[in-house]
Amino acid sequence: MHIEKEILNKVNEWLTPTFDMTTQEAIKELMTSSPKELEDSFYKNLEFGTGGMRGVMGVGTNRINQYTLGKNTQGLSNYLKKVFAGEEIKVAIAYDCRHNSDTLAKVVANVFSANGIKVYLFSELRPTPELSFAVRELGCHTGIVLTASHNPPEYNGYKVYWKDGGQLVPPQDSEVIQVIESLEYSDILFEPNESLIEYIDSTIDEAFFKSTIANASFNTPQSAKDNLKIVYTSLHGTSIKAVPQVLEMAGYNDLHIVTEQAIPDGNFPTVKSPNPEEPEALEMAIALAEKTNADIVIGTDPDSDRLGIAVRDMDGKIKLLNGNQSMVIMTAFLLEKWKRNGKLTGNEFIGSTIVSTPMMLELAAAYDVECKVGLTGFKWIAKFIKDFPQQQFIGGGEESFGFMVGDAVRDKDAVGAILLICEIAAQAKAAGSSLFKELLHLYMDFGFYKEDLISITKKGIDGANEIKQMMITLRENPLKEINGQRVVCIEDYQLSKGKDLMNNVIFDINIPKSNVLIYYLEDGTKICARPSGTEPKIKFYFSVNTELNAINDFAKTEEFLNTKIKNIIAEMQLN
Incomplete structure (x- = not known):
């Protein structure tokens, strides 16, 4: 097959002595056995997306390996020494259960230390939210976690946190990338200064656990805690290092762990995908819940920032909640507790994202608090906390099964969210209600x-071009009517412009630019199109709504809304 000259130039660079012999031999093998894979490995450089940098592990500029991560770390080191000149620069590093996460974390630690930067490295795998917490707890300037979240086993990733404990955001992100792109691979300092690398574990664990309990506990009586039966699975990931410990310290003793999934394993052998957004991922946990007659089922992704929840419906059957449902339950509970405790002064806010349920806006309005809405990714909610220190953050979430309670952790946090949802479930059960009944109310x-x-996967160069063309078509030939409803407004976050089609008014969008389009229909329907920043996918988000007049009307009302979504998907030819 023909390979572009620019790609071949990159390949030849990686065949020089700057790169070790193992890397060079792997490239030579691809040249003869798999030219297509060689092309995919080098046709672009891995980029920072909504959740940091993720990619398939292997050789090449478009792969996760010691050189791509080393170059990132060298660039970040140079940037830190420029921004914090004269200070003792400190960094915290954590990693998850994925293949090579521990060795890649040590590579990253080596490069930082070689640049004279103090490194706090977790001695074993730890949840991502604990890394966010550790950055502020240890007074670090930055933090790194090696994780690919819920991606398949062949992936790994590199997430960067700033001194506030939140992920890298503008302007630092583009400035760091500029420094990285100015480097050659030969500029990387790989030889460590071991005296600058300090291993951390139990001290930070204890502080993180205590902070979680302080933030996510709401005076639930011990009798209510004793009466809540919980099934939990870590899906072979890192939350096993924190969730059982936090629940026990908080007084929840009736905990049933899915033992087959409790051992960290980067192969994720018992699931097709270690993603709690996928119903299949919680099948073993749900089976255990049926066996033990549990009230609630909880599962986390590999790095323990997302959580999936299943509860018993009005008929006692276990039903999976989606991320929007979990988010509104937790947010409504927090708002009500703050109100009852007299803590709402009009200077508080909750956080959400442009692709999440508009119901968050309704909740905020009812409690007279602001709902700040940002781009997809929790780094934008963390940025709100940093940018508006005069306001108090209550909690917030996004549709992709993430939630954050308070501001001690500045990223989505399954550990704190699990304790919070157990508090809500225990109090509801003690009052003769349930999580599901609370949602219906x-x-x-x-x-x-x-x-x-709907997520549509398009891999490789051709796939990237297909996704690009889909967005071009939606922009250049916007839909005027969908499922019999007029499009009344279109928001284009790439142009930072919106258009009110009913009044022919163009308005500005004061949110950072992003390749996102949102259509609003006259019946309140919202449709969003967004290419993923971390996976080869384009995602379409649908939100519809109507009134629910009585609990007994739930099933038929839900069917009405489900049918509406199906009709929209069919008309847009997305199925």
Whole structure:
């Protein structure tokens, strides 16, 4: 096959003595056995997306390896020494259960230390939210976690946190990338200064656990805790290092762990995908819940920032909640607790994202608090906390099964969210209600919002071009009517412009630019198109709503909304 000259130039660079013999031999093998894979390995450089940098492990500029991570770390080191000149620069590093995460974390630690930077390295795998916590707890200037979240086993990744504990955001992100791109691979300092690398574990664990309990506990009586039966699975990931310990310290003793999934394993052998967004991922946990007659099922992704929840419906059957449903339950509970405790002064806010349920706006309005809405990714919610220190952050979430309670952790945090949802479930059960019944009451009070998501995977160069063309088509030939409803507004976050089609008014969008399009229909339907920043996918988000007049009307009302979403998907030819 023909390979572009620019790609071949990159390949030849990697065949020089700057790169070790193992790398060079792997490239030579690809040249003869798999030219297509060689092309995919070098046709671009890995980029920072909504969740940092993720990619398939292997050789090449478009792969996760010691050189791509080493170059990132060298660039970040140079940037830190420029921005914090004269200070003792400190960095915290954590890693998850994925293949090579521990060795890649040590490579990153080596490069930082070679540049004279003090490194705090977790001695074993730890949850991502604990790394965010550790950055502030240790007074670090930055933090790194080696993880690919819920991606398949062949992936790994590199997430960068700033001194506030939140992920890298503008302007630092583009400035760091500029420094990285100015480097040659030969500029990387790999030889460590071991005296600058300090291993951390139990001291930070204890502080993280205590902070979680302080933030996510709400005076639940011990009798209510004793009466809540919980099933939990870590899906072979890092949350096993924190969740059982936090729940026990908080007084939840009736905990049943899915033992087959409790051992960290980067192969994720018992699931097709270690993603709690996928119903299949919680099958073993749900089976255990049926066996033990549990009230609630909880599962986390490999780095323990997302959580999936299943509860018993009005008929006692276990039902999976989606991320929007979990988010509104937790947010409504927090708002009500803050109100009852007299803590709402009009200077508080909750956080959400442009692709999440509009129901968050309804909740905020009802409690007279602001709902700050940002781009996809929790780094934008963390940025709100940093940018508005005069306001107090209550909690916030996004549709992709992430939630954050308070501001001690500045990223989505399954550990704190699990304790919070157990508090809500225990108090509801003690009051003769349930999590599901509480959700239905919210629908009756604020409107029944139903969301769905379609992800279309397009791999490689051709796939990237297909995704690009889909967005071009949606922009250049915007839909005027969908499922019999007029499009009344279109927001284009790449242009930072919106258009009110009913009044022919163009308005500015004061959110950082992003390749996102949102259509609003006259019946309140919202449709969003967004290429993923970390996976070869384009995602379409759907939100529809109507009134729920009575609990007994739930099933038929849900079917009405499901049918509406199906009709929209069919008309847009996305199925």
